Amino acid sequence: xxxxxxxxxxxxxxxxxxxxxxxxxxxxxxxxxxxxxxxxxxxxxxxxxxxxxxxxxxxxxxxxxxxxxxxxxxxxxxxxxxxxxxxxxxxxxxxxxxxxxxxxxxxxxxxxxxxxxxxxxxxxxxxxxxxxxxxxxxxxxxxxxxxxxxxxxxxxxxxxxxxxxxxxxxxxxxxxxxxxxxxxxxxxxxxxxxxxxxxxxx
Numbered sequence: 001x002x003x004x005x006x007x008x009x010x011x012x013x014x015x016x017x018x019x020x021x022x023x024x025x026x027x028x029x030x031x032x033x034x035x036x037x038x039x040x041x042x043x044x045x046x047x048x049x050x051x052x053x054x055x056x057x058x059x060x061x062x063x064x065x066x067x068x069x070x071x072x073x074x075x076x077x078x079x080x081x082x083x084x085x086x087x088x089x090x091x092x093x094x095x096x097x098x099x100x101x102x103x104x105x106x107x108x109x110x111x112x113x114x115x116x117x118x119x120x121x122x123x124x125x126x127x128x129x130x131x132x133x134x135x136x137x138x139x140x141x142x143x144x145x146x147x148x149x150x151x152x153x154x155x156x157x158x159x160x161x162x163x164x165x166x167x168x169x170x171x172x173x174x175x176x177x178x179x180x181x182x183x184x185x186x187x188x189x190x191x192x193x194x195x196x197x198x199x200x201x202x
Contacts (some may be wrong), residue, residue, distance in 0.1 A: 001095050002070065005119055009071035016052050016074065025054050028141070031190045032058040035141050035197045036110065039063050043107035046131065049114030050091055053078030061086040066106070068094040096124040101131045108132075111140045115173050125180035132202045138182055140198040141190075142173050174198055 036058045039045055043064070047055075050067040051074050059065065065088060069075050072093045082089045094100060096118055109128050118124040128138065174196075177184055182200035189196050 002097065002119060005095075005117075006070050006072075009069075009117075010073040013052065013071055013073035013077055016077070017054065020051075020054060028190065028195065029058060031195075031197065032112065032141055035139050036060065038108070038137070038139050038199075039065075039110065040108065044105065046101075046106040046109045046128070047089075048096055048109065048111045048128065049117075050075060050078055053081030055112050056081045056085050056089070059085065059087070063087045065089045066101075067091045068096070068099075070095050096127055099127045099131055103130050104133045104136075105131045106133065106136060108137045108139065111138075111142065113141065113143060115140065115142055115176065116171050121171060121173070121176045122179050125176055125182070129181055129202050134202060136202045138177070138198075138200040138202070140173070140177070140200075141195075142198060143195045 032055060036055070037060060039060055041060075041062060045063055045065045047065050047067040050069040051071075056078070067078075067082075067089055069078075069091070070093065075091045075093060078091060082091055092100075097120060109132055111128075115121050115124065125138075132138070174184060174187055177198055177200050182202060184198065184200045186199040187196055
């Protein structure tokens with residue numbers, strides 16, 4: 001367990017909803033509904049970085065979901081949203097770098113604004129690939145670095161400060177997915193080239 005990262009997100013838990021729900025979550029809700037609509041009724045699903053459960057309202061009903069987060073305080077705050085979900089969500093404290101699941105366990109993996117914060121993103125993605133079944137699907141809603149001026153420079157300059165309290169802003173997550181051994185099948189830009197969905201298979 002990466003205790004430094006765990007402490008960072010435990011510390012952020014109390015104000016997480018205030019910072020994330022009223023602006024970004026409202027703005028990105030249509031795109032999240034679309035990406036989470038790929039959750040199959042008969043699939044065994046892993047959702048990485050549950051946080052306080054803000055994404056649960058966008059999940060289709062009656063799914064079998066295992067959710068993980070490195071922060072026990074985040075998971076505790078997600079309790080009411082988990083209880084209100086019309087389906088099955090089992091939440092566990094776990095570091096993506098050290099997944100406790102057997103290989104080839106899940107049919108699908110979903111992430112939401114999480115690989116901007118994983119300390120070793122390629123290793124984290126490799127860990128997710130390990131627990132996916134052959135042909136299993138990876139579906140991601142992520143914000144990434146930009147290749148467009150002036151955003152590329154601004155995000156690179158802001159990352160050292162932003163990463164102390166939350167995410168890094170200049171990650172090339174599409175390249176990281178490929179480097180982890182996935183085959184990328186679709187990339188859809190939601191807001192210029194910064195907010196995007198990424199779909200891939202093992």
